[in-house]
Amino acid sequence: MSAIASYRNAALEEVKKVVELGPKMLEDLSSSMAKSFVFGGVSEAEAAFLSSLSGGDVEKANDTVDACYKVTRDALATGAQNIRVLERFIGLHIPQMGESLERSIASRAHAWRMCTIPVSHLDIQLSSPRDGNNFGVTVQMMMSKFLKEEREKMEKSLAESSKYYSSRADAIDKFTHLKKTSKSETKSSSKTSATGGKDGDESKESSSSSTEEKTTHGDDEMNLHRARALAALDAQAYVDLSVAMQTMMDGYVCILDNLEKNWEKLENPRGKNYGGYGSGGSSMVY
Template sequence: MPKTMKSFRTKTSKEAEEILTNGMATVTKIEKAIAEHFPFGAGELSKAEASFRSDLETNGLDAANALLSTSIPAARDLISLGIYHIQVMERFISLNVPQMEDGNNFGVTVQMTVAKFLQETRESWAKKLDAIPAYYSSRADAVEKLGLAKTSSSQSKTESKSDSSGGKDGDASVTETKVVKEEKVSNGSKMGVYRLGHLLALDVQLYGELQSALLMLLDGYATVIDNMEKNKEKITSPKGTGPSASMGMY
């Protein structure tokens, strides 16, 4: 094996081992995030909606959702962390695949099975992140359609210059500057109950989706760590560890 690849393989092995060693700590971190940022449990989305409505009435209908303002980055960080950890595991498995030969391929089958599971899990997590930018776009449109009162201001500046020569004071140059400020207030339109309901529904929907995403992350991450630990021997030594085992790489 080239020296450069051996070094890279060693580095990847150490990183994968660290992830496995800290696997339970990461699972606990996900559990704490769910408890902290998603206080309304399964079957309590109506309570979440009531809380969101109260926040809007207190902070203004165009204010950001206070709970989601913290739960969105928390969920995004944890999901992206989980995706990265899986990518390390996938790399770790790939760098332990032996050279192709006849017979004794059960360990390779284990590697491929675990790798397929990792890929499917990673892709499902990545899709959960799509809900976040879509939420911001939809919520911006929903707030706009509430027809809230608006204040707009504008300022214009004009300058005029005149020159004169002669006269008792000699030559003269006069510059006149005029600044005009204008402020317009729109009283808005009567808000429809369904417009407000739509806004609240968007908040509740994302809350539910992110809560579900973190629960899926929790289950998936624990399963990933468990699979890697149970199959570690076959993953690292798919041909066995005896003197006849082939340790060549692709």
């Protein structure tokens, strides 16, 4: 068995595992979402977050958003990773193209490669047969497009959500009631040497170090508008994470549904009796 054939077989086994574990994964995500996203709407969340700041301790973590942050980002990362497994499976099951198509593609390959179609889609277009039983290839292309779109949405949400703590730190830094402490340390050293003196050559070294600490006491009361701004930021993050989680789950269940409905066309786009890539035939080309 060639290296490519082993990759193809490994991709098939990986996809079967993803599909098999898919329903359990969605069930676990639904359970985690119900436990983590406890508020009925953004106003309820914002009011609860503002109330938790009434004591003035704005630097403490928002445990609710922290829990949502973790479960959502884990789900997005896992979903995007699993979709890449599916994309690899489809890419390795594209059928072998016929000679007539090879000649046609050869004459237009340069022009196609100069276009703005993403590489993964271009590879499919350059490799997909246009003659004979091509419906399965069309299914492959449509599924590849759908997978790419869903993966990119997950990866975008993953990147956007990572900015939460930076934004929160900036908001907290603007509060004027917080005590701020700064430290500075100063070090100095000197070295002198003398020769030919009464006591002969002489060398002296000295060093000193001093540390200064300054504490600035802020306003007596917390600024209410700053508190509202922080609560609103937390509430927005809560909603964004909820939307990202639900969107990820909706996309993932649609992917599993499409895989189940079109499995034969995705694995054997030109039928099991067709000899070539992506078939169950015996005349595979490696």
